[in-house]
Amino acid sequence: MSNTKHPATSETTKANPAWVKWLDRRTGIRSLLHEALDEPIPGGARWAYVFGSGLLYLFLSQIVTGIFLTLYYVPSSDHAHTTVAYISKVVSSGLFVRSVHAYGASAIIILLILHISQTLLYGSYKGRRDLLWLSGCVLLALMLGMAFTGYLLPWDEKSYFASAIGTNLIGEVPLIGPPMQELLRGGMQMGTLTVSRFFVLHVFILPGLLFAFIATHIFLFRKKGAAGPIQEDPYTPKLPTQGFYPRQVAMDMVASLFIVLALALVAHFLPIDLGPRANPADTSYIPRPEWYYVPMFQWLKIVSGRWSLIGGIFLPAFLALLFAAIPFLDRGRERRPWRRPVVVASFVIFIGSYVALGVASHRDDASDPSVASQLALQNQAEINYMHQPFQAQATSGTTSAALATSNPLVTKGATIYEAQSCSACHGENGTGTAAAPALVGIDRKYSADQLAHLLHHFSPKMVQGGMPAVDLDPADTDALVAYLRSLK
Amino acid sequence: MSTSSQLPEQQSAPIHERRSFLGALFAIVGGVVSATLAVPLIRFATYPLRATAGGTSWSDVGKMDEFTSLTAPVARTIQVERVDGWRSSFAQNAVYIVPLGAGKLKVLSSVCPHLGCTVRWVDKQGQFVCPCHGGIFTESGALVHGPPLRAMDSLQTKVENGMLKVRFEYFREQVSDKEPMA
Numbered sequence: 001m002s003n004t005k006h007p008a009t010s011e012t013t014k015a016n017p018a019w020v021k022w023l024d025r026r027t028g029i030r031s032l033l034h035e036a037l038d039e040p041i042p043g044g045a046r047w048a049y050v051f052g053s054g055l056l057y058l059f060l061s062q063i064v065t066g067i068f069l070t071l072y073y074v075p076s077s078d079h080a081h082t083t084v085a086y087i088s089k090v091v092s093s094g095l096f097v098r099s100v101h102a103y104g105a106s107a108i109i110i111l112l113i114l115h116i117s118q119t120l121l122y123g124s125y126k127g128r129r130d131l132l133w134l135s136g137c138v139l140l141a142l143m144l145g146m147a148f149t150g151y152l153l154p155w156d157e158k159s160y161f162a163s164a165i166g167t168n169l170i171g172e173v174p175l176i177g178p179p180m181q182e183l184l185r186g187g188m189q190m191g192t193l194t195v196s197r198f199f200v201l202h203v204f205i206l207p208g209l210l211f212a213f214i215a216t217h218i219f220l221f222r223k224k225g226a227a228g229p230i231q232e233d234p235y236t237p238k239l240p241t242q243g244f245y246p247r248q249v250a251m252d253m254v255a256s257l258f259i260v261l262a263l264a265l266v267a268h269f270l271p272i273d274l275g276p277r278a279n280p281a282d283t284s285y286i287p288r289p290e291w292y293y294v295p296m297f298q299w300l301k302i303v304s305g306r307w308s309l310i311g312g313i314f315l316p317a318f319l320a321l322l323f324a325a326i327p328f329l330d331r332g333r334e335r336r337p338w339r340r341p342v343v344v345a346s347f348v349i350f351i352g353s354y355v356a357l358g359v360a361s362h363r364d365d366a367s368d369p370s371v372a373s374q375l376a377l378q379n380q381a382e383i384n385y386m387h388q389p390f391q392a393q394a395t396s397g398t399t400s401a402a403l404a405t406s407n408p409l410v411t412k413g414a415t416i417y418e419a420q421s422c423s424a425c426h427g428e429n430g431t432g433t434a435a436a437p438a439l440v441g442i443d444r445k446y447s448a449d450q451l452a453h454l455l456h457h458f459s460p461k462m463v464q465g466g467m468p469a470v471d472l473d474p475a476d477t478d479a480l481v482a483y484l485r486s487l488k
Numbered sequence: 489m490s491t492s493s494q495l496p497e498q499q500s501a502p503i504h505e506r507r508s509f510l511g512a513l514f515a516i517v518g519g520v521v522s523a524t525l526a527v528p529l530i531r532f533a534t535y536p537l538r539a540t541a542g543g544t545s546w547s548d549v550g551k552m553d554e555f556t557s558l559t560a561p562v563a564r565t566i567q568v569e570r571v572d573g574w575r576s577s578f579a580q581n582a583v584y585i586v587p588l589g590a591g592k593l594k595v596l597s598s599v600c601p602h603l604g605c606t607v608r609w610v611d612k613q614g615q616f617v618c619p620c621h622g623g624i625f626t627e628s629g630a631l632v633h634g635p636p637l638r639a640m641d642s643l644q645t646k647v648e649n650g651m652l653k654v655r656f657e658y659f660r661e662q663v664s665d666k667e668p669m670a
Contacts, residue, residue, distance in 0.1 A: 250514070
């Protein structure tokens with residue numbers, strides 16, 4: 001790997017300050033750094049190779065923004081939408097951070113397409129790098145899973161209905177489908193357990209697997225080496241090499257600078273919308289998936305009915321397996337794309353069809369006036385919702401249910417209960433404290449008259465407990481008794 | 489060292505100069521990339537530090553007409569909206585409306601400045617009495633005697649469309665000066 005001593009090593013050693021030398025003695029940081037930066041690239045640095053590190057950069061950005069979002073997010077169907085609205089409308093830079101995270105998912109999909117296209121066109125999956133390709137296929141599946149599970153979490157109309165359809169599709173798979181669907185949803189219907197499950201997948205399980213497979217992917221990349229240009233041999237590399245540092249590092253950095261600036265500009269000027277809270281009873285809502293799933297959605301519309309099982313489940317599964325098996329089917333030493341017409345043409349046809357399906361879906365929506373107007377309505381509802389000020393979610397707090405009934409006598413009694421400091425010992429709403437017993441349910445023990453009598457003629461236990469004298473006129477006593485008997 | 493299987497790393501300029509230029513370039517690009525995310529993320533995480541300044545909201549006490557002919561303090565339960573991040577809850581607190589003569593009023597918190605018990609108005613005595621430790625206050629809330637270190641706490645009020653409103657706050661207990669608790 002690091003075949004020779006780097007020409008600049010001795011040069012930089014002299015320039016290193018004392019603390020770097022100290023750190024190096026303790027950690028061996030310099031050799032680690034050289035190990036990381038001196039990766040030999042056959043044929044030298046190229047712009048075509050920047051997508052992999054771009055993806056790594058985006059993944060880190062997703063991890064960091066994701067962790068910050070969980071500072072405010074609550075995964076439950078009661079609170080998910082409110083907390084995302086709070087993030088979007090109230091928290092400083094909240095809309096920006098959420099937009100970077102949401103658009104980051106789209107950016108990852110775009111970079112994945114570029115990364116895979118480059119690998120396929122360059123024939124980089126060949127020879128010694130077949131396992132590297134397979135680990136990449138797992139990463140692709142995991143990333144699509146991240147996009148799918150993350151999409152539901154805001155719990156707005158769009159995300160709810162898209163996920164309802166997505167999980168319905170899983171239910172279409174023969175035999176294992178229905179139990180899988182129920183497991184994923186945490187029940188027959190979408191609900192708060194679905195949010196919890198998607199959250200756990202999105203935040204713990206899938207990222208854990210991603211870390212493991214990214215490590216595997218990078219390990220295999222370093223173990224088997226960079227593929228180099230299309231003239232390079234896929235089994236035993238022969239071309240002269242160039243270190244990863246500095247030229248490829250510079251290119252990768254320029255690429256990630258471009259990515260972060262593009263992402264930041266879009267997030268700032270076209271921030272992502274949050275729609276109204278999901279209303280499962282809304283029958284007029286027309287769900288549409290996120291752009292990268294639109295072609296799949298259109299395809300399912302086409303093959304619906306008699307062909308849905310074959311077209312909707314078996315064909316995609318077959319294509320996915322075929323895709324993963326490419327290095328084992330296309331085994332020759334030839335890497336030049338024009339000499340590998342089957343693989344390259346199949347890939348181009350696939351991408352072309354995928355784009356065509358997406359275009360067809362948009363055309364279908366636009367050409368049907370009722371659909372088009374409903375979609376416009378939904379879009380407008382999102383924009384309107386974003387313009388409304390944030391409304392904190394009202395919780396019952398300490399207002400007792402009895403007060404809500406607005407019986408004036410009970411309300412008056414509650415005031416007396418507070419004013420007489422009954423709550424100091426008997427607790428708010430008569431729930432009791434260490435100093436005095438609870439009064440909840442006292443109506444089952446005493447009638448109104450008994451209670452009124454007791455308030456002015458203490459039992460020995462009350463005297464012993466140190467209850468202060470109650471000094472109230474009959475009207476106030478009645479009110480207090482009414483309040484006490486209302487405590488449930 | 490430089491075998492035939494290696495492409496040239498440098499064409500011109502002394503190695504040292506080129507390295508430090510590259511180092512500076514990487515530092516700048518890296519700085520821009522990290523700052524673009526780091527600055528919003530720090531603002532995002534520290535939002536609650538700046539948000540608390542908003543404080544509590546105004547609560548309705550009652551119509552001014554009800555209080556104009558008062559001769560003695562009267563208790564009212566108010567609903568205090570407490571905003572806790574993305575949720576809001578209503579808590580009940582008791583306040584006293586105290587007539588100051590000539591139609592003027594002030595509103596006192598019923599929370600004892602000693603240890604936070606609810607102070608009672610005792611009509612017969614014409615005094616406020618705290619049932620827990622026996623603090624006694626005059627009709628206008630001034631300290632008479634007992635363990636509290638200061639008078640009862642008056643609250644900020646305003647009148648809007650004939651409605652008396654009060655801004656309920658908690659104050660630090662067991663200190664001689666009225667200090668609002670954040």
